Structure formats: structure tokens, C-alpha cells
Amino acid sequence: MLATIHHPATMPDDALPLVIAHGLYGSARNWGVIARRLADRRDVVAVDMRNHGISPRSDVQGYPEMAADLAEVIESLGGRADLLGHSMGGKASMVLALTRPDLIRRLVVADIAPVAYSHDQTRHVLAMRRVDLATVTTRAEADAALAPSVDDPALRAFFLQSLDFREKPPVWRLNLDVLEAEMPKIVGWPDTTGRFEGPALFLTGADSGYVRPEYRDTIRALFPKARFAKIPGAGHWLHAEKPREFEETVRVFLEA
Structure with a gap:
């Protein structure tokens, strides 16, 4: 299973745990401050995605496989959670929501869309x-x-x-x-079918070009309850550039 950093709730109530999936070249450690602040009412579990941090190594970095990794983590937490993913982690989270919607109550996708991109990292x-x-x-x-x-x-x-x-x-x-070797899969988007009927927040940096207006029809077709929000003055790394604004926006959505 993926390596995780567990932030126990300081004042726990009945809120489901929140799982955080980082982006390419990231790690669970990148999310420490935000995870700790969101862990007031709920447990927060940040993961190292495969081939990152201290998680297992694999020859494959496809989104179906990464989604299966996240499913295993959620199942170990009781089988249902809120899920937040940034960039690569956001795509893996979307694939999981589309293929295993029973595992996810609310979904937050940070600055990425369910499309293939032309850039190369x-x-x-x-x-x-x-x-x-x-x-x-x-x-x-x-x-x-x-x-x-x-x-x-x-x-x-x-x-x-x-x-x-x-x-x-x-x-x-x-x-x-x-x-x-797997970069084409990472910047791409798999032929995933399904719909996620639960609440989904697509949270972007106002200065980022990753989630363009023309992608909204594609997003709504897969996530019919999608909401959209932008953080002013932030780019693709919105959680690092505007951590307080990011945290508060996520909190309002999860507790709505």
C-alpha cells in the first residue's frame, strides 16, 4: 500500500477522513501545514503516490493504477472518504471517482482537468x-x-x-x-467511462492555464455537480502560493 502521513483530528466528530493525493514530483510532506490545519474535525491522510517519496516503486505510472492505489488507502480507512488531488493526484482522484464513486463523498480537484495536455514535464x-x-x-x-x-x-x-x-x-x-518513461500517461488522460454524481469542486489558480473555460463542458459531462472556484494571485501550485485561501476554500466545500 502507499506510504501515508496520518494527521489525527484534534477535535474529532463524525466527519469522514480526507485523503490528499499530491502532484508529479511531490510527496505527502508537501501538504503538512494544510493537512494539519484541516485535521481539526477530521482525520487527514496524505499519501506518497507510487514512485514518489517512500511509497513502493513500480514500472507503471498510469491513472487506473494510481486510482487503485488510492482506493486501497480509502478502503483501509473504512471504505469512504473525501478526496483531494492536485495535478497528477487530481487526475488519479478523478479516475477513482468515475470508476469507484462509492468510495468518495466529496471530491476536490486542484488545478487540473480530465483532458490530455500537450506539455511535457x-x-x-x-x-x-x-x-x-x-x-x-x-x-x-x-x-x-x-x-x-x-x-x-x-x-x-x-x-x-x-x-x-x-x-x-x-x-x-x-x-x-x-x-x-511514463510521462505520456502522466500528461495524458485515460479512456475512462462513468460519472461521479457527488459534489465536486474544481479549484484553480487564477493565473494558471491548466483548466480552461473550454474544458468545462467535458468536466460537467463527467461530474454533473461540479462547482468551479479560482484563487486570485495563484498559479498551478495554488496550495503552496496561497495556502490559507486554499485551505479555507476546501474547508467551506467539505463542510457545506
Whole structure:
């Protein structure tokens, strides 16, 4: 089963647990602050997706397989949960909602749509591979080594959360070979049938281009109760750029 970080409810009531699925190159650790704040009334469980963090490695990174991983986690929590997924995790969450709607009460999809995208994230794999791990001993050194390939300091900081300095030399907690090989599946969308009749929130960054207006008909066909919301001043990494606004929007939707 996927590795998880469990945040127990501080003042538990009858609320279902919330499962959080991160995006490509992420980990459960990326969601620590938001997960802890949302764990006031409910348990929150953040997962490491396959080939990320300390979860099992696999030669496959397809959405049916990732959805099955999430189903196993939800079944271990009692068989029903709210589900939040960002980017790659959002697509896996949508596939699970369409194929196993019985497992999900409410769905939050963060800045992704059920469509195939033309962009390719392989350049980031290549950037991480260019870092000579035998010569870096600190995060600052790794950041400097990554800088020629990744201009954005925030994006470098995000990637470096997956570099484990407890190992000597440090190691990436990412299966870069498989992520590169399976990139067409990751940026694509499987031929998934079904409909999710439960409440679904498509939450996007106002400055992001991932969920375009022309995608709304496709979204509504699969998720007829879809609602749409934007966070001003945020891009694709909306949960990191505007964490409080993101948290409050998710909370209002889950508790409606």
C-alpha cells in the first residue's frame, strides 16, 4: 500500500477522513501545514503516490493504477472518504471517482482537468539528473546545482523537498526513470467511462492555464455537480502560493 502521513483530528466528530493525493514530483510532506490545519474535525491522510517519496516503486505510472492505489488507502480507512488531488493526484482522484464513486463523498480537484495536455514535464527529470549528488552535501549546494536548469527558486525548493540528505550521498525520493518513461500517461488522460454524481469542486489558480473555460463542458459531462472556484494571485501550485485561501476554500466545500 502507499506510504501515508496520518494527521489525527484534534477535535474529532463524525466527519469522514480526507485523503490528499499530491502532484508529479511531490510527496505527502508537501501538504503538512494544510493537512494539519484541516485535521481539526477530521482525520487527514496524505499519501506518497507510487514512485514518489517512500511509497513502493513500480514500472507503471498510469491513472487506473494510481486510482487503485488510492482506493486501497480509502478502503483501509473504512471504505469512504473525501478526496483531494492536485495535478497528477487530481487526475488519479478523478479516475477513482468515475470508476469507484462509492468510495468518495466529496471530491476536490486542484488545478487540473480530465483532458490530455500537450506539455511535457520530462525537462524536470533531466534537471534533477544533472545534479551531481556525489558532490552536494547541503540543500544550498543542491539548489545552486539545480539553478542552471530551473530558474524559479520556488520550483527548485519544491523539487529539493524530495532530495533526502539523510542518505550519504543524498538520493532523490523519486523514481525518475519510470516517471520519464511514463510521462505520456502522466500528461495524458485515460479512456475512462462513468460519472461521479457527488459534489465536486474544481479549484484553480487564477493565473494558471491548466483548466480552461473550454474544458468545462467535458468536466460537467463527467461530474454533473461540479462547482468551479479560482484563487486570485495563484498559479498551478495554488496550495503552496496561497495556502490559507486554499485551505479555507476546501474547508467551506467539505463542510457545506
